[in-house]
Amino acid sequence: MLIKHIGSEQVDQELTLKWRIAHSRVSGKIAFANLRDGSGYMQCVIVKEVVGEEAFEAFKECGIESAVALTWTISKHPKKEEYELQVSTIEVLSIAKDYPLGTKEHGVEFLFDQRHLYLRSKTQRAVQKVRDTIIHATYDWMRNHDYIKIDSPIFTPTCAEDSTELYEVTHTNGEQMYLTQTGQMYIEAAIAGHRNVFDFGPVFRAEKSKTRRHLNEFWMMDAETAFCDNDQNMDLQESLIKFIVAEVLRVNTSELEALERDIKQLQKTVAEPFTRKLHADIVKELQWMGSDIKDGEDLWADDEEMLMNKYEVPMFVTNYPADIKAFYMPEDPEHPGTVKCADLLAPGGFGEVVWWSERIADYEILKQKVIDQGYDLADYQRYLDIRKYGGVTTSGFGFGLERLVRWICDLHHIRETIPFPRYHNRITP
Numbered sequence: 001m002l003i004k005h006i007g008s009e010q011v012d013q014e015l016t017l018k019w020r021i022a023h024s025r026v027s028g029k030i031a032f033a034n035l036r037d038g039s040g041y042m043q044c045v046i047v048k049e050v051v052g053e054e055a056f057e058a059f060k061e062c063g064i065e066s067a068v069a070l071t072w073t074i075s076k077h078p079k080k081e082e083y084e085l086q087v088s089t090i091e092v093l094s095i096a097k098d099y100p101l102g103t104k105e106h107g108v109e110f111l112f113d114q115r116h117l118y119l120r121s122k123t124q125r126a127v128q129k130v131r132d133t134i135i136h137a138t139y140d141w142m143r144n145h146d147y148i149k150i151d152s153p154i155f156t157p158t159c160a161e162d163s164t165e166l167y168e169v170t171h172t173n174g175e176q177m178y179l180t181q182t183g184q185m186y187i188e189a190a191i192a193g194h195r196n197v198f199d200f201g202p203v204f205r206a207e208k209s210k211t212r213r214h215l216n217e218f219w220m221m222d223a224e225t226a227f228c229d230n231d232q233n234m235d236l237q238e239s240l241i242k243f244i245v246a247e248v249l250r251v252n253t254s255e256l257e258a259l260e261r262d263i264k265q266l267q268k269t270v271a272e273p274f275t276r277k278l279h280a281d282i283v284k285e286l287q288w289m290g291s292d293i294k295d296g297e298d299l300w301a302d303d304e305e306m307l308m309n310k311y312e313v314p315m316f317v318t319n320y321p322a323d324i325k326a327f328y329m330p331e332d333p334e335h336p337g338t339v340k341c342a343d344l345l346a347p348g349g350f351g352e353v354v355w356w357s358e359r360i361a362d363y364e365i366l367k368q369k370v371i372d373q374g375y376d377l378a379d380y381q382r383y384l385d386i387r388k389y390g391g392v393t394t395s396g397f398g399f400g401l402e403r404l405v406r407w408i409c410d411l412h413h414i415r416e417t418i419p420f421p422r423y424h425n426r427i428t429p
Contacts, residue, residue, distance in 0.1 A: 002039035006074060006083055016071040018093065022122075026060050033059075035070075040254070041122075044072065044085035055090040064102060065120070067093040115420055116429050126255035127416060130248055131405045137247040138200065138221055141240050147196040147223065152183030154202070158379045165206040179204035183222045184396055185383050188359065191226040191394055192386065198223040200401075210424050212413040213301055213351070217422040219401040226394050230332075230340040230358045233395035234316055237344060237354055238274050241314065246270045248408055261410045265347055268313050275315040279338065282307065282317050296321045299343070304351030311347050318342040327369040329357040350407040356397030363387040 001010075001017060019035040019042070026032075029048040034041055048056040062068065069091040074083050101117050111118045118124055142149070155169070155177050167179040183199040190197045200221045207214060225236065245266050248256070256263055277285075279299075286293050289310075291303050299307075299317065308315065319338035322331055329339035341357030360366040366387055370380045377384075405417035415421040420429065 003035075003037050003042045004039040006042070008076065010074045011076055011083075012073060014071065014073050014088070016069055016089075018067065018069045021062055021064060021066045021068065023064065024059075024062065029056075031056070031059055035068075036120075042083075042085060044070065044087055046087045046090065050086075050088060051090050058092045059090050062092060062095055063097045064099040065096040067096075069093055112415070112421070112426060113429070119419060122258055124416075126252075126258040127405065127409050127411070128419060129255045130252050130259075130409050131401065131417065133248050133251045134244055134401065134404055134408070135200070137244040138240070140247075141243045142198050142223070145196065145236075145239075147198050148190075148194045150183075150187045150190040150194070150197045150199055151201065152180065152186035152199045152222075154180050156180045158375075165208075167204050167206045181205060182220060182398065184224070184398065187222055187224050188383070188386055188394070188396065191224050192390055195226045196223075208424050211301060212415075213403070213406075215402060215414055215418065215421055215423050218418065220398050221401065222396065222398040224359075224394060224396040226392055228358075228395040229393055230318075230342075230395065233356055233358065233397060234274075234276065234318075234342060237316075237356060237397050238314075241274075241344070241354065242270050244404070245408065256409075259409050259411075261408075265312060266408065269347070272313045274313055274344070275311060276342075277315060277317060278335065279317050279320045280335075296324070298324045299352075301351060304345055305349040308345050308347050308351055309349040311345075313347055314353075315345045315347075316342040317345060325357070327373045327375075328359050328366065330360045330365075346403075346407040348407065348410065350403070353403045353407055354397055354399045356395065358393065358395045361387060361391045361393050363391055 001015060017037065019037045022034045022036040022041060024031060024033040031046040033044050033046060035044060046056065046059060059068070070085070070087050071089040072085040072087045074085060076083055100114055101121065119128065155171070157177050166181055168176055169179065171177050180203050182203055183201065187197045187199050198221060201219065202217060203220045204217055206216065225233065228236070249263060249266055249270065280295070282299070283293055283295055283297070286303050286307060289306055291306060293299070293303050298320070318341070319332055319335045320341055322329070322337055322339045325339050325341055329341050332338050332340045339357065343352045344354035345351050346353045360369065363384060367377070367384055370377060370384070402414050402417040405411070406414050409417070411417060415423055
């Protein structure tokens with residue numbers, strides 16, 4: 001039985017469970033312990049006269065992270081919705097001493113050198129539980145909306161866009177290839193067979209960025225939907241993000257409390273419609289706010305942060321200039337010079353968490369775009385074939401899992417969001 005399952009049904013029952021010691025102190029003939037089993041924490045009081053002198057003395061030797069088996073009877077707190085353990089026997093399973101991550105403060109680099117141990121901390125446990133909820137919520141939403149998971153390859157022969165640096169590796173036959181930056185172009189091949197598809201897996205960027213929003217290895221969800229236009233795509237994203245945030249609020253109450261996360265912003269995300277604004281209007285708004293951004297330029301991290309400190313719900317920034325976006329995005333005739341795309345920015349200064357666009361459906365137009373970009377047509381012929389043999393209006397979007405975790409948990413740096421982060425100057429542990 002796990003701590004999270006302990007409730008009124010177990011009152012007065014005698015059980016034996018195996019836990020770890022998160023914290024303990026001894027005062028005379030009484031010991032106080034905070035125990036952890038992976039699902040939560042439980043306080044208990046150990047009385048020497050009850051457990052016996054030998055067991056009590058053995059417990060006194062246990063430091064943080066020691067493992068014990070306790071036999072106990074549970075009783076309900078007379079005034080609170082809490083339960084107390086009346087311990088009758090103790091068996092020490094393993095003794096840990098001099099645990100390097102005690103209660104004192106540690107520097108950032110030390111904590112990441114000890115990441116394999118730091119994952120046991122209360123805050124990191126909370127972050128990883130929220131991450132797990134986001135993953136499960138994504139799968140649940142996809143299934144509920146008739147999406148099928150299509151796994152894309154990790155090794156790819158070409159890049160999807162020129163906007164990022166990729167890791168180049170050598171295949172066993174001597175050919176050069178890359179670690180994937182997105183599964184988009186592969187799952188697009190599956191929409192004709194399945195209509196609604198997605199993938200969810202690791203992707204890689206070789207950028208030497210040191211910002212608090214970038215990792216070299218992270219997890220991305222990509223979705224593609226046939227017979228779906230620009231506005232319908234935004235509706236799908238809004239539905240998904242609202243569902244994810246609602247699930248975190250439902251499942252991870254204690255974790256959000258441990259992280260001291262103000263949930264009012266998350267509640268607004270679930271309850272209120274997302275804002276939608278044109279890129280050109282956002283640029284003017286940022287200029288008025290004091291940004292040095294120029295007309296036609298992309299939004300930088302500091303622009304997004306400045307902007308989203310002003311808003312309390314997520315915002316779609318639509319219709320970016322065509323010359324700063326990917327070749328497969330169609331131009332919008334209602335807004336010449338722009339493409340049918342958007343970035344979803346998170347409130348609280350967190351910026352971009354979802355990116356998407358409609359895809360060019362016309363074979364000849366897409367073919368010319370490939371040529372204009374200077375790409376080898378042979379490298380993109382399979383991607384072009386998707387349009388050549390039954391091209392229809394499709395749209396796709398993707399989110400970075402770590403960016404969602406960072407926003408929902410209100411974390412300063414994205415390296416906190418993934419169990420073993422890989423960034424510019426770290427590849428260990």
